[in-house]
Amino acid sequence: MNFPLAGALLVCVLASRAVAQTVPVAGRLPERAAQAAGPAPRLPDGRPDLGNGKGAWNPRVIANLAGVGDPGRSPVETIVDVPFQAWAKAVYEQRQADLQQHDPESRCLPPGIPRLMATPFPFQIFQQTDRVLFVFEGGAHVWRTIFTDGRPHPRDPNPSFLGDSVGRWEGDTLVTDAVGFNEATWLDQAGHPHTEALHIVERFTRTNEATLHYQVTIDDRHAYTAPWTTSYTIPWVAGAELLEYICQENNKDLPHMVGR
Numbered sequence: 001m002n003f004p005l006a007g008a009l010l011v012c013v014l015a016s017r018a019v020a021q022t023v024p025v026a027g028r029l030p031e032r033a034a035q036a037a038g039p040a041p042r043l044p045d046g047r048p049d050l051g052n053g054k055g056a057w058n059p060r061v062i063a064n065l066a067g068v069g070d071p072g073r074s075p076v077e078t079i080v081d082v083p084f085q086a087w088a089k090a091v092y093e094q095r096q097a098d099l100q101q102h103d104p105e106s107r108c109l110p111p112g113i114p115r116l117m118a119t120p121f122p123f124q125i126f127q128q129t130d131r132v133l134f135v136f137e138g139g140a141h142v143w144r145t146i147f148t149d150g151r152p153h154p155r156d157p158n159p160s161f162l163g164d165s166v167g168r169w170e171g172d173t174l175v176t177d178a179v180g181f182n183e184a185t186w187l188d189q190a191g192h193p194h195t196e197a198l199h200i201v202e203r204f205t206r207t208n209e210a211t212l213h214y215q216v217t218i219d220d221r222h223a224y225t226a227p228w229t230t231s232y233t234i235p236w237v238a239g240a241e242l243l244e245y246i247c248q249e250n251n252k253d254l255p256h257m258v259g260r
Helices: 003-015 029-036 086-097
Strands: 055-057 123-127 131-136 143-147 164-170 173-179 199-208 211-219 228-238
Touching: none
Parallel strands: 143 164
Antiparallel strands: 055 123, 055 228, 123 131, 131 143, 164 173, 173 199, 199 211, 211 228
């Protein structure tokens, strides 16, 4: 592998022994599995079963949420003309030019949202009566809680890597609303920036037993002139479990990052 081009992604791959076993080949496994899949399973309350320990969701590598670049690594459904503010476009272009050498994920920091939904590591979803819990193998082995009990966001949330998330059901779709992010993350591996004004709306729909459809709208008035939306599908691996992920221990890839 070419280390400079691998960037932060290689750090993640070296950090977990689960990837080679579980990550599907982009453009192949999801389509084949979906063709043979049955309907989405349901819980006793009639809601779609989003996993609940029966397996794991395995995102493909979504290197660029706008779909620009190698389509095999960014299999989004529609190419997005991102409505950059001038400064944000300059930052993005600089990160492209230096091959993402300053990617915070390569320093073992949490990827943030929505990037956590696009890294090549499995995650599980657990549904409770008042919340939906996401547990991630990658991204520094973090978890995310989406409250569905009707509570509002805090008036002045303390900025954090994953922000504050609340959710609701619209039919069979879990709709989440997240605010309160710090500026320490990138929106994706390609380097789309954001500010603390970032507001994320996500839609999770299990379209069949093998497929989770993910849509995210990015609204950051300080970085973009208008909200923009992207979407893709995430395949299911029945019976899969999450393995331990320790990025901080013995990280050997940093000397190979461009510019070091």
